[in-house]
Amino acid sequence: MVDESPHSAELPLETLGGQGGENLAEILAEVEDAAPASLQMPLLAAGGLVKSFGGIRAVDNASIEVLPGSITGLIGPNGAGKTTLFNLLSNFLRPDQGRVLFDGEPLHPLPAYQITQRGMVRTFQVARVLSRLSVMENMLLAVQHQIGENFWNTWFKQSQIAQAEKLERDRAMTILESIGLAHMANEYAGSLSGGQRKLLEMGRALMTNPKLILLDEPAAGVNPTLINQICERILTWNQEGLTFLIIEHNMDVIMSLCDRVWVLAEGRNLAVGSPQEIQTNPQVLEAYLGQG
Amino acid sequence: MVGYLVSLIIFTATYALFSLGLNLQWGMTGLINFGHIAFMTIGAYATVLLSLAGVPLLLATVIGGVLAAGLGLLIGLSTLRLREDYLAIVTIGVSEVVRMIALNEEWLTRGARGVYGYPLPLEALTRPTLFSKLGMIGLWTAVFVLAGWQLWRWLKRGVKQVGRKDLETTPRSIPLGNLVWGAAAALAGIILWGAGALALYDYSYKAGLMLILVVVLALVYWRLEVLTHSPWGRVLKAIREDEQVAKALGKNAFWYKLQSLMLGGSIAGIAGAFYAWNLSFINPEGFIPLITFQAWTIVVLGGAGNNAGTLLGAAIFWLYNTVTRFVLPAIVPLDEARLGAFRVMVIGLLLIILMMVRPQGLLGKKEELSLGR
Numbered sequence: 001m002v003d004e005s006p007h008s009a010e011l012p013l014e015t016l017g018g019q020g021g022e023n024l025a026e027i028l029a030e031v032e033d034a035a036p037a038s039l040q041m042p043l044l045a046a047g048g049l050v051k052s053f054g055g056i057r058a059v060d061n062a063s064i065e066v067l068p069g070s071i072t073g074l075i076g077p078n079g080a081g082k083t084t085l086f087n088l089l090s091n092f093l094r095p096d097q098g099r100v101l102f103d104g105e106p107l108h109p110l111p112a113y114q115i116t117q118r119g120m121v122r123t124f125q126v127a128r129v130l131s132r133l134s135v136m137e138n139m140l141l142a143v144q145h146q147i148g149e150n151f152w153n154t155w156f157k158q159s160q161i162a163q164a165e166k167l168e169r170d171r172a173m174t175i176l177e178s179i180g181l182a183h184m185a186n187e188y189a190g191s192l193s194g195g196q197r198k199l200l201e202m203g204r205a206l207m208t209n210p211k212l213i214l215l216d217e218p219a220a221g222v223n224p225t226l227i228n229q230i231c232e233r234i235l236t237w238n239q240e241g242l243t244f245l246i247i248e249h250n251m252d253v254i255m256s257l258c259d260r261v262w263v264l265a266e267g268r269n270l271a272v273g274s275p276q277e278i279q280t281n282p283q284v285l286e287a288y289l290g291q292g
Numbered sequence: 293m294v295g296y297l298v299s300l301i302i303f304t305a306t307y308a309l310f311s312l313g314l315n316l317q318w319g320m321t322g323l324i325n326f327g328h329i330a331f332m333t334i335g336a337y338a339t340v341l342l343s344l345a346g347v348p349l350l351l352a353t354v355i356g357g358v359l360a361a362g363l364g365l366l367i368g369l370s371t372l373r374l375r376e377d378y379l380a381i382v383t384i385g386v387s388e389v390v391r392m393i394a395l396n397e398e399w400l401t402r403g404a405r406g407v408y409g410y411p412l413p414l415e416a417l418t419r420p421t422l423f424s425k426l427g428m429i430g431l432w433t434a435v436f437v438l439a440g441w442q443l444w445r446w447l448k449r450g451v452k453q454v455g456r457k458d459l460e461t462t463p464r465s466i467p468l469g470n471l472v473w474g475a476a477a478a479l480a481g482i483i484l485w486g487a488g489a490l491a492l493y494d495y496s497y498k499a500g501l502m503l504i505l506v507v508v509l510a511l512v513y514w515r516l517e518v519l520t521h522s523p524w525g526r527v528l529k530a531i532r533e534d535e536q537v538a539k540a541l542g543k544n545a546f547w548y549k550l551q552s553l554m555l556g557g558s559i560a561g562i563a564g565a566f567y568a569w570n571l572s573f574i575n576p577e578g579f580i581p582l583i584t585f586q587a588w589t590i591v592v593l594g595g596a597g598n599n600a601g602t603l604l605g606a607a608i609f610w611l612y613n614t615v616t617r618f619v620l621p622a623i624v625p626l627d628e629a630r631l632g633a634f635r636v637m638v639i640g641l642l643l644i645i646l647m648m649v650r651p652q653g654l655l656g657k658k659e660e661l662s663l664g665r
Contacts, residue, residue, distance in 0.1 A: 090540070116542030124540070130533035133526070140523070141530050142541045148523030149543075151551055155515075161522065208542060 041104060043068040043212055043243050044120065049088050049098035051081075058084040059095075060267035064245075066212065071234065071244045073258035073275070075251075077288055081267040082247045083125055086216055089245075090122040091115050103211065117144050119211035125220070125247075127197035129204075131190025135181060138189045138200060139172035140165070142207035168207075175203045179233060195226035202233065206242075213237075215246045219253045231257055251279070263287070297487040298498050299570075300610060305505045306566045308606035310583075311590040312512060312599060313559035318588075319597035320525065321552040322532030324380040327367075327387030328560055328587055331360040333394060333579040335561025336568040337401060343411045353565045360561025363390070364554035372549045387581055395576040406575025413569060414500035428492045428503055435510050436485045440478065446600075447474045480607075498570075505566050512559060516599050528552055529597075589643060595653025604654055612639060 042065035051059040059081040066072045076082050087093040089100055091112040100107040102120050110118070121142075130138050146168075147153050148161035176182045179199045184192065192200060198218055205213050218234070219227045227250070234244060234257055248254050254261060254275055261278045263270040265287040271278060278284055310332060317323045338356035343349050363386070371382045394401045401407065420428070447470050488506075491499035519525050530538040531545050538545045568574045590609050594601025616635045626634060650656075 092536070092539070111544070113539045113542050113544050116540060121542075122540050124536075128534050128537045130530050130537060132533055133529055137526055137529075141526050141538075141543075144542050146523045149527055151519075151524055151555075154519055154522040154524050158518075165523070204541065 041068075042066055042101075044089065044100070044102050044245065046085075046089060046100040047098060049085065049100070050096045051084055051088055051093060052096055057267050059088060061098075062264060062267060062269055064089075064262050064269075066243060066245045067260070068211075068243055069238070069241065070259045071238050071246065071257045073254045073261040074245060074247045074264060075249070075254060075261060075278070076264035076270070079266075080264040080287075082264055083216060084267075085264065086122060086214055086247060090120065090214060092122075116208055116210075119209070120214065121205045121208045121210040121212075122214040123198075123201045123205055123216055123218070125216040127194065127201045129189035129192065129197050129200055131188060133189055134186050135176065135189050135192070135200060136169070136172060136185045138204055139176065139207050140168055142204045143168050144208050172203075172207060175206055178236075179203045180229065195222040195230075198222055198230065199226075199233075202230070206237065210242070212243045212245065215244060215248075217247055217249065219248055219250045227253065255279070294487050294490050294494070295496075295498070297484070298491045298496075298502050300614060301484060301488065302498065302502050302505060302566070302570050304606050304610040305502075305509045306563055306570060307587065307590060307609065308603050309505075309509050309512060309566065310560050310563035311587040311602045311606055312509075312516060313556035313563065314587045315556075315591045315594075315597065315599060315602045316516060316528075316559070317552055317556035319591055319602075320520065320532060321528045321549060322376065323372075323549060323553060324376050325383045325553070325556070326380045326581075326584060326588075327383030327385070327390075328556075329579050329581060329584040330383070330387035330390040331363060331557040331560035332564035332567060332583070333387075333390050333576075334363050335360045335558075335564030336574055336579070337394060337407070337564075338561070339565040340407050340410045340568050340574060341400070344407070344409075349411055349413055353562060356565050357558035357561040360564070361554040361558040364557035365550065368550040368553045372546055372553070384581065384584075387584060391576050391579050394579065401576075404575055404577070406573055406577075408573040410568070410572075412497065412501070412572065413504055414497065417495075417500060418497075420495050425493055425495060428495075428500070429489050431507065432488050432492055432503055433485065435506055436481060438510065440481060442600075443474060443477055443481075447471070501566070501569055508562065508566075512562075513599055513603065520599065524548075532597075589639070592643070592653055593646065595656030598653070598655045601653055601655035608654075612642075 044064070044066040046065070047063045049059050049062045050057065062081065062085055064072075064074065064085070074082055074085070084093065088095045088098075089107075091100075091107055091110060095108070102115070102118060105118075107115060130141070133141070147157060147164050153161060173182060173185065176185055179202065181192075181196060181199060181203065184196070189197070189200060202213070202215070202218065215234075218230050222230065231253060234246075238244060244257075246254070246257065258275055260272065261275050262272045263278060263281075263284050270287055271281050271284050273281070310328070313331065314325060314328045317325045317328075335356040338359045339349075339352045342352035342355055347355070367379075367383060367386055371379050374382075395403055397403070398405075417424075488499070488502060492503060527538065527543050527548050530541070530543065531548055535545045538548075567578070571578065586609065590605035591602055592605075593608060594603070594605030613635075616638065620631055620635060624631065624634060646653075
């Protein structure tokens with residue numbers, strides 16, 4: 001491991017590639033060493049994750065942590081296993097090996113939907129909106145623990161349901177206004193453009209009242225103006241206390257948003273550090289551009 | 293004539309009830325259920341056999357519905373984790389298994405000889421007093437007044453739908469198309485109400501059955517409408533659109549699909565009880581897979597996911613059935629058997645034309661089809 005000075009403002013670059021049997025305890029210890037004293041335990045920590053599809057090891061002993069209040073980036077060449085890692089973190093896929101801790105608790109016994117209830121929500125690489133529901137309905141759906149989602153409550157607690165709906169509707173409207181979709185509230189979500197869908201997906205994620213949002217390529221296929229708007233929203237929400245983990249290919253986005261970047265290649269950790277460090281890391285460049 | 297209308301109302305309402313269950317499962321939740329008749333079989337046999345054994349009729353019907361829901365639970369637990377096309381295959385298999393059990397377990401179901409002579413609702417009421425007759429007509433009228441009120445609200449709402457920009461500006465005048473349809477529906481309603489009221493005054497067993505059935509149908513329809521517009525219904529629709537998203541937003545998709553399958557199944561089970569009471573004789577021949585697909589025709593005809601559309605679909609389906617039964621022999625020179633096949637061919641053709649002209653179904657929303665995923 002690279003020697004590091006605790007006084008340096010920026011986190012030192014650590015290259016993790018090829019370190020086979022790293023377990024979670026080591027990862028956590030490493031974070032504690034590396035992090036300035038003001039930062040606590042990571043909000044999300046995963047260690048030794050392995051996932052194979054047939055003979056291919058899509059994720060091969062990968063680790064990651066996300067510190068609370070940070071915007072953490074996850075980059076890597078195509079096919080590096082970033083989205084698979086996302087699926088493992090959000091329990092959409094079960095890891096063959098390894099553990100994920102969210103907010104200090106292990107996630108692997110939970111089904112995917114309960115993870116959202118605990119405060120970690122994900123978006124999808126290709127924005128997935130519920131086309132034949134209105135934009136507002138998309139937002140309202142995301143509210144957790146709704147009283148009206150219980151079958152029997154729809155019989156006996158009509159007025160409470162109506163009350164809760166009204167409150168959530170107002171909250172949804174505020175969020176829609178902040179992402180510039182308020183005028184579309186009653187349109188079908190399927191009539192939104194690609195970029196608007198990305199925004200709706202983020203707004204919808206926000207409606208779940210999360211601690212951590214996993215964004216899978218928020219800027220992919222979005223025009224530059226809208227990319228700026230999306231970045232602005234992420235920064236604002238981050239200042240309000242939300243933590244983000246972002247997969248992105250657009251280096252400008254990564255550079256402008258992230259505090260810390262993890263690099264994945266062939267399913268393994270290649271490097272971790274500040275965006276500046278990552279950009280100049282020869283191993284990262286090699287993984288992206290091939291051996292020269 | 294009145295007697296014929298009454299039995300037409302009973303058939304239509306039974307099929308409407310049956311199809312409402314399918315509409316919940318497929319139209320709302322996206323579950324492809326090709327074995328809907330299995331729920332009806334369970335409901336019909338359970339009600340009839342239990343009441344023969346001395347269980348009170350109401351309780352027997354409720355148990356029938358619960359058992360049908362239980363079948364939904366069994367199917368759901370074993371298959372809902374699979375992809376939806378597998379569910380389609382499993383359900384069609386289950387419906388045949390249920391029918392084969394009814395055919396072969398003679399100790400229980402009397403097999404192909406069928407069950408008859410079972411208790412019927414309002415059986416004791418052969419000569420009601422004028423007072424109870426008027427009460428029944430009052431109840432009958434109340435259902436129609438409520439239906440008329442719903443129709444009026446639909447007319448006033450006009451073109452105001454999700455997907456329209458001018459949502460806030462309610463149109464002052466009712467659009468002409470709606471007016472024509474509304475008038476037609478009102479006319480049909482008045483004829484049906486009149487026939488029903490006459491039949492109730494001139495009391496017969498069928499008239500009483502018709503009253504109970506229509507009241508039950510109205511209640512089920514009302515509950516389904518409430519559910520559809522509740523957060524519960526929103527989760528079902530989300531699952532229909534994209535189950536992964538529902539999961540990512542913290543919804544237990546499996547549990548909601550199970551609820552939908554069970555509730556739709558119990559509605560079909562109750563429809564089965566009315567089916568049995570109407571025929572007053574049931575055997576496994578009455579529960580062939582064809583009926584499942586008739587329900588599919590009704591749901592597609594009316595517009596998937598639309599409860600009112602399902603009612604309309606059932607009405608049109610039986611209207612077609614009746615009209616062709618009387619009109620076709622007069623204009624098509626074919627013998628009885630061929631005519632029967634010809635009628636089915638024509639309904640197929642009509643469905644194809646409908647799908648070309650109005651692929652969203654009669655009451656479906658056109659905009660929904662033009663949306664990208």
